Amino acid sequence: MQPNNPKLLILFLISTAWGQYDARQLPLYLHAGRETHPVTWGAIRRVSPHDYRPEELLKPHTGPLYLTAPSGIPLVNISPYPLDQSETWITIAPHNPRILLAGANDSRYNYGGNYRMVSYRSTDGGRTWSSAITPANLFVPTATGAAIADPGLSFDRNGNAYYSHIMAQIVNNQLAGTNGVFVAISTNGGQSWTELAPVTLNEGQNAPFDDKCLMVVDTVSNSPYRNTIYVAWRRFGGTPGIYVARSTDGGQSWSLPTLLPGSGGDTQAPILAIGPRGEVYLAWRQRLGMQENALLQISTDGGQTWRPVPVLAQSVTLLGTIHSSSGRQVLPDKQNIRVSSYPAIAVDLSSGPRRGWLYLVQAGKDNLGRSGLFFTYSTNGGTIWAPSQRIDNNQLHNDVFFPAIAVDPITGLIAVLYYSSQHDPYNQGVDAYLAISRDAQTWRHIRLTPWTFYIDGPEDVSYQGPGNYYWGDYTSIAAYNGRIYPCFWMPDSPRGSLSTLDTYVALVSFAPRPPDSLRAQFPATGAVRLRWRDPTENLLGEPLTDFAIRIFRQSSLIATVPKGTQEFTDTGLTDGAPFTYTLIAMTPDSLESEPVSISGFVGGAREPLPPTDIVARPHEEGILVQWRNPAFHIDSTELYDFAGVTIHDAATGAALDSAKPPSVQAGAISSHLLRLPTGRFYQLYLRAAGFRS
Incomplete structure (x- = not known):
């Protein structure tokens, strides 16, 4: 599992003003x-x-x-x-x-x-x-x-x-x-x-x-x-x-x-x-x-x-x-x-x-x-x-x-x-x-x-x-x-x-406008489901009659589906492998739309986003920690494989405790009592994990 530290890094960006030609002045040659x-x-x-x-x-x-x-x-x-x-x-x-x-x-x-x-x-x-x-x-x-x-x-x-x-x-x-x-x-x-x-x-x-x-x-x-x-x-x-x-x-x-x-x-x-x-x-x-x-x-x-x-x-x-x-x-x-x-x-x-x-x-x-x-x-x-x-x-x-x-x-x-x-x-x-x-x-x-x-x-x-x-x-x-x-x-x-x-x-x-709202979902291991909206007009603004959607994985044509389908599932893929799908609308006389593409990893990226909104309060038995669990992977795909959160000692990196489903859920606010000796100062960090990472 890969760590995601919920630490805030603030960067002060210093910009330097450079003198340059003012394009709104009248050039000499004019x-x-x-x-x-x-x-x-x-x-x-x-x-x-x-x-x-x-x-x-x-x-x-x-x-x-x-x-x-x-x-x-x-x-x-x-x-x-x-x-x-x-x-x-x-x-x-x-x-x-x-x-x-x-x-x-x-x-x-x-x-x-x-x-x-x-x-x-x-x-x-x-x-x-x-x-x-x-x-x-x-x-x-x-x-x-x-x-x-x-x-x-x-x-x-x-x-x-x-x-x-x-x-x-x-x-x-x-x-x-x-x-x-x-x-x-x-x-x-x-x-x-x-x-x-x-x-x-x-x-x-x-x-x-x-x-x-x-x-x-x-x-x-x-x-x-x-x-x-x-x-x-x-x-x-x-x-x-x-x-x-x-x-x-x-x-x-x-x-x-x-x-x-x-x-x-x-x-x-x-x-x-x-x-x-x-x-x-x-x-x-x-x-x-x-x-x-x-x-x-x-x-x-x-x-x-x-x-x-x-x-x-x-x-x-x-x-x-x-x-x-x-x-x-x-x-x-x-x-x-x-x-x-x-x-x-x-x-x-x-x-x-x-x-x-x-x-x-x-x-x-x-x-x-x-x-x-x-x-x-x-x-x-x-x-x-x-x-x-x-x-x-x-x-x-x-x-x-x-x-x-x-x-x-x-x-x-x-x-x-x-x-x-x-x-x-x-x-x-x-x-x-x-x-x-x-x-x-x-x-x-x-x-x-x-x-x-x-x-x-x-x-x-x-x-x-x-x-x-x-x-x-x-x-x-x-x-x-x-x-x-x-x-x-x-x-x-x-x-x-x-x-x-x-x-x-x-x-x-007369070519069709391209499909829009293209998105990828992951209904099962090794599967990618594509969903989109069909075009309704050609580039001249006229209604489309008949057309098909051609689907490419990387540069290879893998399917052609008729209009109105608006969904396709590709299976037998390697989980975590990168993909790029491209869709093109094509009329019976071979006029093609501009391509639209989507890229990502099969199953989504493996790495979840980090926990957020972390609050730590003293407790008579240790520290009460509250946070919001991530809902997405780092590529914005749904975190359907949420495996929980691990709490670490920032000084040593040692895992102190963890919280796993069903007690914690992706996207939800969770809390956990970390039982530690009292009277001491602790610096903690939290890691989110997925079952695929």
Whole structure:
């Protein structure tokens, strides 16, 4: 039997105050004139070639690798690296949907002249990630500074991956030098990248400037234009407007850029999608006064020709307010971060009843000035659009911004990612949300972030010139066969600054929520009885129908029980041996919940907790001792094998007497007359024992 001494040990813990960098101060590299200057086009974030972030201003630590949303959805930090990452894109490999590629503006490769784009790769459905960088650009001089931004990613049907981005030379602190739109290719699933021929290259000082590019590859199996790559961007200077180019040979060569009809004026943020017959849809925003229109161009011949005029899909009152210094849309309650009511689009490529429907979403305001997320759809290839509907659940009508949309090509589920300030009446806190719909009419909302984070100080944003404060420009989302991958960024804590921004991917699916209230009992020697509560919903909050519970001991599957069982007894075990049981709920189509586990020792730990509440009183025959017997083992399992208490002389360790059941019971208050010679001083201790110890 092992002793448990009921002695009280008091530890005085002395903490030393250490001086450290105050993350709530404005870092030097964000001061005006230090890193950033007014931008001619006000388009992208950029830095000077010798700018650096002092070591003490790096991320104090990498953010947590794994988090859990309030709904139980797992979040994976795909960029646990120094400096900040923001502005995301994600795509799924059509030949192997467990391969995911994501990208972001990663500040590690925007400083010291090391201008690269970063990709993040997963081969296990998003649970683990690695990273790679694009090669150095051979076309844009960087000696005077450069900017690189706007990640876009897509696979072709052959498994090749493509990464689009812009890069621009900075001359005299302006984006006025050589610039262009570039695409890199990976033939090994994103493990490494090779630069292709430039999509556009504008050389020389005061050349036109190409901005805000995105890409798509036609992966529709029966499309006559399968594997064609389309890249769209906004050109400033020269003949401005929205341009598109295509490649039919895997990016080895590109068509001449095409200026889309009707894309002049105050336009920006082109985005592409492919229809079920290879149609190309290209949407962008057009600002007219206080309205932001979502315009759509359509090509049915592989991007060779386009409609004479674009279609007006939706119009919203512009998001935020107009900053007097820059003319930009900003969110004044969030340090004036720049925003816009850009359109996000997606097409239903499933074989369901809405195959070919086109969906579009914008953040903006309604005619009463209330912020929201506005959704519309077209059932006839983008020619006619349904009336707008607001699809967020922000009851405060606070800021909603940076939406992204995806449609599951297998199930037809619509998923919209966005940021919302619905949990902060002061409109400074932000959460990432997911809205989902199976019918384009009714919506369910899922909070993705485990905490509300705040954009309420100058250290939370990047100053890019008067009225131009960067926090990112767009998010991304992808979906396939019941699995949804929202890709967004957030700080490593509710009050984390810009330098702590990491990119996260949420692993959302039709999978069941995990079992809960898992506990272990010991009904007999060598037996462990597991009890739990079955899940009732999937991760999307929908009712579960059929599922089973898979039970693992250590890593071996030992049983599968149907729903409603909620109990399993494992027998033939060695008493006192360690165990770990893991339970996973699994649907008939093999979608699995997150695992839940419990560990301990067969029969519970052998060692009881010590007696407590000890009181000793003089007695004419010796000492009357009173105490409370323990009710549990040291692992909090029930002390079903209570063998009694032994009273010892603390000076010699000798056992003086004992009390055993039935006179003493686990958890009960007991007393015992210890017959000792009187007139002496005694120091005693008590030990509890179990029959198994």
